[in-house]
Amino acid sequence: MLQSVLSNLCVILLSHLIISQLVSNREKFGQLTLRYLILLMTSFTVISMFYLPIQIGEYIFDLRLIPLIMLALFSGWSNTVIVLLAASAWRYFIIGGTGAIPGVLFGMVLPTIFTLIYAHYLTNNGKPWDKIILVTICWAISDIPLIFILPDGFSVMKQIFVMRYFSFLGAAILYYVLIELENKQVGMKTQLRFLATHDQLTGLLNKQECIRLAEMKMKSEQKNSSHFIAMIDLDHFKKLNDSYGHAAGDQALIQMAKIFKSVVNDRTLAARYGGEEFIMYFCAGSEKEAMDELSAMHNRIRHTLFQVKEDEAISVTVSIGIAQWPNDSSIQYAIKEADRKLYLAKEQGRDQIVY
Structure with missing residues (x-):
């Protein structure tokens, strides 16, 4: 089980590393090409987690929602909807199965849309617990419906709650911190590049x-x-x-x-x-x-x-x-x-x- 959690986490971190390298070398790509590469990498990350399940007893889950939440939080509607559609189509049409519809609806679509709305209207910059609340709500949207969907949903939830919630929260916090650090680094590089090429008084x-x-x-x-x-x-x-x-x-x-x-x-x-x-x-x-x-x-x-x-x-x-x-x-x-x-x-x- 722990190995499966780490596998999901490794995929997230590897994806972040590749995207960071793309952003760091963005001069080599056109803006449109860079955008498509990032969306392709994020879609691949989400889809790959379908094949790295974390199993607790008879219940199987993964961390596919984490990249979607972070994309919604940092990139807005247009980019997120593209990745969400790609991942949802893969889950429904390629993988299929009886859990396809709830997996798409509760496991991806509803939490991601909530994050997009939250990011647009409700976030309060500078308060880290806002993001913890956001991740917790997304987890709840994704997992709590299982109580009503599964025949013994309540007992399943009691069995997996601790591992599921804290692995979800921990991965989300780690990914969020890495993205924030990367954004600050990119911002500093941009500022230094501006100072090196522009007049400080006039901005010319x-x-x-x-x-x-x-x-x-x-x-x-x-x-x-x-x-x-x-x-x-x-x-x-x-x-x-x-x-x-x-x-x-x-x-x-x-x-x-x-x-x-x-x-x-x-x-x-x-x-x-x-x-x-x-x-x-x-x-x-x-x-x-x-x-x-x-x-x-x-x-x-x-x-x-x-x-x-x-x-x-x-x-x-x-x-x-x-x-x-x-x-x-x-x-x-x-x-x-x-x-x-x-x-x-x-x-x-x-x-x-x-x-």
Whole structure:
């Protein structure tokens, strides 16, 4: 009996290990492919437990419900319903038998639906006993109907209760803790990756990451596309800092970054280059298309009020230099040319685009 419980537990842990590896290497898969692989692995885990029964006397059970509960708790309706349908169909059509209908209904469907509803409406983050209550209710939905289904259901329940409930609860808690630890680890990796590639003040890409991504896009885009680099400098930034304080200057940069983020798409990148200077990459069909995008953004900045105090907002302007990035040259060449145009814009009175 203990060996059977451990077999079920080993399947759960092995499944978790494989899914963790898939998530850790998600860059190698598309988002859709990763989702399907995880759903396939979870379905296989549930179905495999049909063939690893835990027997107490004449009663046979397994821990198939644990992966379903955790999937419902962490992944929501769409993913869970797919796995639930696959496992239920296997139990009913492939395995069959007189216990197929109650096994599907009470052993999988009702507890899983309850978990989905519980996760959506009733969970209270930070209270671990909520999850214990959830698992206990799922166990009750799955097992208590046996009292009424089996001829000697009450005596069977008394015989298996301790082993069944605590193996169920223990496996669920262990699996939940592992998933929580994995989620925290993934979250920390994501945060570290973000900090390594983004500017902490504005949330824009940093200079190095922008250059790296721009070079990748340059190689991947069609040959008939034109590529441009724009250097953007906030006018009179020192005066703004001197007049309103450095905190106001930071807020102006943050608000400026929001405008840049709003125009970023698959063919446009924006980054903080340093200080009050920004860099943008454009992939466009023509010079006119790139200039139209840049001019629209320039006008938007010009007509935006930037909050510098709680009760005061001011207008700011930017100077922009833009240069074409030829296919046969490096990005550093385009940056140097755009920077040269930027200084021309500032020398000619600021608040303008020089191309």
